[in-house]
Amino acid sequence: MSTQEEQPEAEGELEVVDDGVDYDALADLLGDKVLDRETHTNADGFVIRADEVQDVLSTLKEEAGFDHLSCVSAQEYENRFESIYHLTKYDDRTQELSIVVPTSRENPVSESASPVYSTANWHEREAYDLVGVQYQNHPNLRRILLPDTWQGHPLGLDYDQNKPQVVTFEANKNPLEESHLGDGEDSDTMFLNIGPHHPATHGVLHLETVLDGEQVADVNPDIGYLHRCEEQMAQNGTYRYQIMPYPDRWDYASAGLLNEWAYARVAEDMADIDVPEYAQVIRTMGAELCRIASHMLALGTFCLDVYGDFTAIFMYAMQDRETVQNILEDLTGQRMMFNYFRLGGVVWDLPEPREEFFGTIRDFLDDLPPKLDDYHDLITENEIFQSRCIDTGYLDPEVAKDYGVTGPVARGSGVDYDIRRDDPYGYYDKLDWDVVTEDGGDNYARLLVRMREVEQSARIIEQCVDLLEDWPEDEREIQSNVPRTLKPDEDTESYRAVEGAKGELGIYMRSDGTEKPARFKIRSPCFSNLSVLHEMSEGEMIADLVATLGSLDVILGEVDR
Amino acid sequence: MSTPLPDFITNLIGIGGPLGDYLGAFLGAFLVANFMLITTALAGPWAKRKITAAFTDRIAVNRVGPFGLLIIVADAVRLLSKELVVPEGVDRPAWDLAPIVMAASALLGFAVIPMGSIFGINLQLADPETGLVYVFAVASIASLGLVMGGYASNNKFSLLGGLRAVAQNLAYEIPLVVTAASVVLFTGTLQMSAIVDVQVNTTLAVIGGVRIPAWFAFVNPFAFVLFVAANVAEVGRNPFDTPEAPTEIVAGYQTEYSSVYFVLFYLGEFIHIFLGGAIIATLFLGGPDGPVLPGFVWFNIKIWAVFLFTQWLRSAVPRVRIDQLIEIGWKGMLVLSFANLVLTAVIVGVMNV
Numbered sequence: 001m002s003t004q005e006e007q008p009e010a011e012g013e014l015e016v017v018d019d020g021v022d023y024d025a026l027a028d029l030l031g032d033k034v035l036d037r038e039t040h041t042n043a044d045g046f047v048i049r050a051d052e053v054q055d056v057l058s059t060l061k062e063e064a065g066f067d068h069l070s071c072v073s074a075q076e077y078e079n080r081f082e083s084i085y086h087l088t089k090y091d092d093r094t095q096e097l098s099i100v101v102p103t104s105r106e107n108p109v110s111e112s113a114s115p116v117y118s119t120a121n122w123h124e125r126e127a128y129d130l131v132g133v134q135y136q137n138h139p140n141l142r143r144i145l146l147p148d149t150w151q152g153h154p155l156g157l158d159y160d161q162n163k164p165q166v167v168t169f170e171a172n173k174n175p176l177e178e179s180h181l182g183d184g185e186d187s188d189t190m191f192l193n194i195g196p197h198h199p200a201t202h203g204v205l206h207l208e209t210v211l212d213g214e215q216v217a218d219v220n221p222d223i224g225y226l227h228r229c230e231e232q233m234a235q236n237g238t239y240r241y242q243i244m245p246y247p248d249r250w251d252y253a254s255a256g257l258l259n260e261w262a263y264a265r266v267a268e269d270m271a272d273i274d275v276p277e278y279a280q281v282i283r284t285m286g287a288e289l290c291r292i293a294s295h296m297l298a299l300g301t302f303c304l305d306v307y308g309d310f311t312a313i314f315m316y317a318m319q320d321r322e323t324v325q326n327i328l329e330d331l332t333g334q335r336m337m338f339n340y341f342r343l344g345g346v347v348w349d350l351p352e353p354r355e356e357f358f359g360t361i362r363d364f365l366d367d368l369p370p371k372l373d374d375y376h377d378l379i380t381e382n383e384i385f386q387s388r389c390i391d392t393g394y395l396d397p398e399v400a401k402d403y404g405v406t407g408p409v410a411r412g413s414g415v416d417y418d419i420r421r422d423d424p425y426g427y428y429d430k431l432d433w434d435v436v437t438e439d440g441g442d443n444y445a446r447l448l449v450r451m452r453e454v455e456q457s458a459r460i461i462e463q464c465v466d467l468l469e470d471w472p473e474d475e476r477e478i479q480s481n482v483p484r485t486l487k488p489d490e491d492t493e494s495y496r497a498v499e500g501a502k503g504e505l506g507i508y509m510r511s512d513g514t515e516k517p518a519r520f521k522i523r524s525p526c527f528s529n530l531s532v533l534h535e536m537s538e539g540e541m542i543a544d545l546v547a548t549l550g551s552l553d554v555i556l557g558e559v560d561r
Numbered sequence: 562m563s564t565p566l567p568d569f570i571t572n573l574i575g576i577g578g579p580l581g582d583y584l585g586a587f588l589g590a591f592l593v594a595n596f597m598l599i600t601t602a603l604a605g606p607w608a609k610r611k612i613t614a615a616f617t618d619r620i621a622v623n624r625v626g627p628f629g630l631l632i633i634v635a636d637a638v639r640l641l642s643k644e645l646v647v648p649e650g651v652d653r654p655a656w657d658l659a660p661i662v663m664a665a666s667a668l669l670g671f672a673v674i675p676m677g678s679i680f681g682i683n684l685q686l687a688d689p690e691t692g693l694v695y696v697f698a699v700a701s702i703a704s705l706g707l708v709m710g711g712y713a714s715n716n717k718f719s720l721l722g723g724l725r726a727v728a729q730n731l732a733y734e735i736p737l738v739v740t741a742a743s744v745v746l747f748t749g750t751l752q753m754s755a756i757v758d759v760q761v762n763t764t765l766a767v768i769g770g771v772r773i774p775a776w777f778a779f780v781n782p783f784a785f786v787l788f789v790a791a792n793v794a795e796v797g798r799n800p801f802d803t804p805e806a807p808t809e810i811v812a813g814y815q816t817e818y819s820s821v822y823f824v825l826f827y828l829g830e831f832i833h834i835f836l837g838g839a840i841i842a843t844l845f846l847g848g849p850d851g852p853v854l855p856g857f858v859w860f861n862i863k864i865w866a867v868f869l870f871t872q873w874l875r876s877a878v879p880r881v882r883i884d885q886l887i888e889i890g891w892k893g894m895l896v897l898s899f900a901n902l903v904l905t906a907v908i909v910g911v912m913n914v
Contacts, residue, residue, distance in 0.1 A: 192717050200808035214721070214883055306807045308799060308880040315617035378877070384800055385879045542721075543882045556770050 021095045026064055030056055041269050041494035043096035045084065050103045051136075053111035057085065057099065061116055065089055066097060067401050069117035071495065071523035073102060073508040074127030076157045081133045085120075086495045086508065086523075090401055090415060091280040093422035098440060098495065102250060103133060112138035119404030122531040130155040130231070140325075145224035145560060155232060160444070189217050192542075196225050198265050200305050200546045203556030207533075208248050209545070216545050219534045223527075226560040234520040239267055239486040240343060243520075250338040250522065251558040254293035254325060255501035257286040257332075260341040265425055266496040266507040268356040270488045276477040278468075279345035283463035284427040286340065288457040289324050294501035295408075295450045295457075296321040298553040303379060305550035306388055313378055322369060323364050330357055343477030343486070350468065358465055365465075380448065389444035393536045393548030395440060403532040407503020407525050408453060409552055412446035414439040419499040431463045443544075450553075487515050495523075502526050502553060522561050526554040565683045566592070589686050592674070594668050600861075601831040604868060606636040612869065616876035637824075645820040652713035659710030659814075660822040663829030666702035670695075670836045675754050677849025677856025684857055685754060692753035693745065696739055696840060700795075703732040707804065710826070711814035722813020725883055726797070726804035732890030733794040733801075736898035740788045743898075743905040744777050744844050757848035778845040784901050785845045788869070791894055792837040794886070796830070799875040803883045840866030843876060 023044040027034050030046065033056050038045035048056050060066040066087040073084045075454060085099040103110045113120035124135045125144040132153030136140055143150060148260040149167045152159045194200070194207040201207070204225035210218040230246055237243040247259035268275060275283075300317030307313065313552035325335045330351050332340035340347055351357050379385055393407070397413045410417055420428040436452040438445035490513035497506030503525030512518035529552050536552075537545040564572070571577075571585030607622065607630060614621030647656075661688030673692040676684040689695060704727055711723015745751060745807040748759045763775035794801035805813040813825045842848055842863035849856030881889065 190717060198811060306879050308802055308806060308808055309875060312617045312876045315619065319618065380880060384881055387885060388882060389878055407716075541882055541884060543803075543806070543880075546809050 021097060023097075025400055026060070026097065029064060030059060037491075038098070038100060040098050041492060042496055043086075043098050043157060045098035045100045045493070047100045047102065048102050050061065050110040053085075053099075053101055053113050053228060055114050056117055056135075057087075057116040058496075060097065060099075064093075065091070067091075069113065069119050069123075069339060070497065070504060071506055071508060072113070072120060072123035072127055073145075073495070073519070073521040074131040074133045075510065075519040075521075076105070076131055076155070078157070079437055080105060081110075083110055083124075083127060083133055084495075084508065086492075086506070090417050093417070093419055096495075098493075109136055112135050112141075112201065117404070118399075118402045119528055119531060120512070122527065126527075129153070132156045137289055143224075143379045145227045147224070156230070165456050188212060192547075196222075200549065201556075202301060202550070202554060205530075205549075205554070205556055205559075207545075207549075209542075211542060214541050214543075216455065216537050216540055216542060219545060221533055223530070223556070223559050226556045228561065229558075230561040231520050231522055234263075235517055238515045239271070239425070239488070239517065240482070240484065240515070243267075243517075244341060244343075245337065245339045248339060249557060250524065250561060251294070251501055251505075251555045252336065253297050253501075253555050254328075254336055255290050255555075256336060256338040257283070257290045257328075258294075258498065259505060260338065260501045261287055261426070262496070262498045264341045265498055266509050267486075268493050269496050269509060270492050270494045270509060271343070271486050273344045273482055273484075274480050275345055276480055278471060278476050279478050279480075280427045281464050281467050281471075281501070282331075282346050282350065282478070284431070285340065285461050286328065286346075287426070288337075288460045288464070289328055289331075291326070291457045291501050292454050292461075293321045293324040295454050296324070298408075298501075299375065299379075299447065302443075302547070302550040302553070305546050306385060313375070316371075316374070316378075320368075323367075327357075327360055327364060330360065338517055342479055342482075344482040346476070349476060349478050351475045354469075358469055361461065361465055365429060365462055366456050368454070372414060372455065375451065380444070380451070386444065388543075388547065389442065389551075390440070390449065391441040391442050392540060392544040393446075393551055394441050395532065395536050399532065399535050400441075402530040403410055403535070405503070405532050406528065407500070408449045409446055409529050409532075411435070411437045411502065412449045412551075413441040419497055419504055423497070427464070428460070429469075431460055433459050433463075437534065443547050446551040446553075449488060485515050487511075487513060489513065500525055502555065502558065503529060505558075523560060524558045526556075526558040527550075530554045530559055565680065565685060565688075567654070567686060569682050585687070590672065593671055593684065593686055595886065597668060597832055598828070599746035599758070600835060600864075601828055602633050604835070605827060605831050606633050609872060612872045613876055616873070640824045641821060643820040644765075645822065648715060648815075648817050649756075650715040651817065652715070655709045656817075656870055657822075659713065660818060660825035660829065661694060662706035662709065664825045664832065665705055665829075666699050666706065667829050667832035667836050669699040669702075671839065673753050674836075674839045674843060675757050675848050675860075676839075677737075677858075677860040679855045679857040688752060688754045690750070690752050693741060693751040693756070696753075697741070698832070699735075700836060700840075701734055703829065704734075704828070707814050710818065714814070714817040716817050718810045718812070719814050721810045722804050722816070724808070725806075725810075726814055728883070728887055729761045729794060729797070729801065729804060729890070733791045733886050733894065736787065736890070737791040737895035738797055739895075739898040739902050740784050740791065741840075743781065743845060743902045746905050746909050747777065747780065753843055753848075757843060757850065757882055760847040761850045774847055774850060776845060776847040776850070781901075781905065784905070787894065787898055787899050787901060788845065789841060789867075791898070792841060792867075793871060793874060794890065796833045796837045796871065798834065798871040800878040800881050801886055802875075802880055803886055810914045811888065834868055835864050836869055838864035 033048055033052050034046045036047035066089055068088045068090050070088050071086040075082055080102045083101045087097045089095050101110050110133055112124055124138055129145050141405055149171050190211045192209045192211050194209050196204040196206040206222040208220040208222055234243050234246055243263055247263050248256040250259050296317045300314040303313040329335045332338040333357040395413045397415050400410050400413045400415055414437055416437050421435050433456045436449050438449050488511040492511045494506040497504045505525055506523035508521040509517045510519040526555050537548045567585040567589040570588045571581045610621040622632040625631040625635055670684045673695055707726035708723045711719045748756045749875050761774055764777055765773045765775040797804050818826055847864050849860040851859030
């Protein structure tokens, strides 16, 4: 059966098979472990028993090739808890499958998937933290976003948010006391808190580090300092207008339009909204501008980590990002928090006079290649830089897949995975561009991937500008006709992802028939990418730990949401 | 010849005997130290910002006073009026002494630097026969300040920074001194003024009627490059700024210092850069030698050139990792500096025969 499953993929008949997955064959593979079948908008869901999670997932991973656990969404219903494992494949993103694991409300215990997929470790901790599902055999089932002393699970149904969190001083006196693993009279290692306030953590990240001399013996990211209840806020907003401003605030380092697209894609998918082609081109152009701005920031801050001061490269990168932000300001009216996408299109057309706007973009695109050459002269061809970055922070492709790593980080390890191409949306499949990969797997390769992706984004933008310039005036439809109040059918569920600046940015939504989502779960690429940090930096020097963290390019607003 | 500064002051105040000598020496030292402090004040809050801004396409300070120069006053007031935070558990006398040791050790070095003469006054405070050894001896007291500050701060980042600083200074002090020794082989003396005289009075070549003096940077460029590189490591600037390494260990040994103590550390570092520049100028660039302008002006041009060089490195060169730094020091610089010493010895020997 597994061979049948992989046949179409091997022969590249993707366009023939609708959705790409033969769910009946998969159901046969799992046999009577499948209790029930559901249909989600993106994929079919198999309902399984809570004590057979590992069994089912390892069968699917080994025999059906589902090597990418994209996300774990947990939620509470009136009568049960439910964990959904969103599976897909690195080789073929269109093949998706949801594994639904219901548990009773009285005893919400479910088997952990972390022995099968390492990425489940953090995702299940989050599900435990926010929703309250207990995962059996989980190696480290602690809270991840909220403090250890938090009482209750905020996304659970009977959580009372007006109840004050009374924590005695004694209980929270030194939350790190137990984790001072390295310290002690007769210990050879030293425990070091890097962050939450540290020049190199790119926000409020806390790394609990055990050092052996200058070498990193163990590193454990402690996140949640920037948790702003984004999921819950989205659940309190109406689909049509009130949710769209929030995505801008996840990856706030100028990747706003990419994030908005994640919500637009899932909501349009659920409510079956078409987007006019003209708006798709504008979206594609705007999103790629955001990608350039975001990669420029990543480039600058990574060099900041390696070089040590606010040096020339950081400022140059900020200047180039500034140019992009000016263009985006012309387009959207905002520099960072755009709120430009609408369900079914974009909020307004390109600014007038159009020629001037296109001229600005073309000037920027013309200036870009020599600037990138400058960066190569300054950075990638510098011998000291190479000795710092080549072969440090190595991430093995298999480890990357195991931890659900996506985006430039995965592509730097040679994982050829880009949702823009593998599960096309917008106008990407009609444009001519390449997915960039590097095989190095080290800090240097990740930097090169970002720099080359900027070139590709510029190619996409150029084609979009060409298209927009010649677009007939009477066909410039920026929004399709969308009802003022959206109420998707009850129990519609969908998980959709887009290629954000840092990787696969996915959203799981469930409708309960009202105008607000019943569950809104964000799959943040930074969250998964950060979880692999210890695999990359253990055994390296502390300087390389910092550089590796920089090359992961995590935005804590997106990690903590 | 011009009068040395202490003698000039003694004559000026007209008190004879040991008291006059003492006063002259004291006031002379006071003047030189203050001059260096002013230079540092210009370099730290103002010139550094302007230079970095020029490298990074920015404008930097331009609001307070002409060219933003009054930022120096503003910054001094700001830094001195900050609270001196003494963290719990610091090792008190050592923690307080570290910044003083840092700043003082660098200032002491200027006692023997021939800074050239202006208006007939020779601005060299003292000219002992062991001048060169003295400079290296007092300059390396700074390492003690670093390790005291790092260890006494009771902070893990400071400890790491202090350890790094010591490892680095050990690794680079030796090539520095050995390279300087190759200059001594040429001059046959450790006296700073004599080293300058040898460079000024020897002619390397005459090109088109212009006499090129035998500055050791021209005579032995290899030693010059080695010395400049070792000096950058010695003063802890990019690419060798691992002891501070802001993105790795916050600020290294000076993490816990604030207010006046921080100012002293900061001063110490900048005076060290200038002292490094002064040693380079004396050993390799003919000290205060130069055409037209007075010697003292040339001396300042040279130490500022070295300062500019360190700022250029800071803006453009990545930092090496601590293990790479130690490797470069022990496996590269040390070997090269000894090779240079042997080569110089052979050449000098052949020339003298």
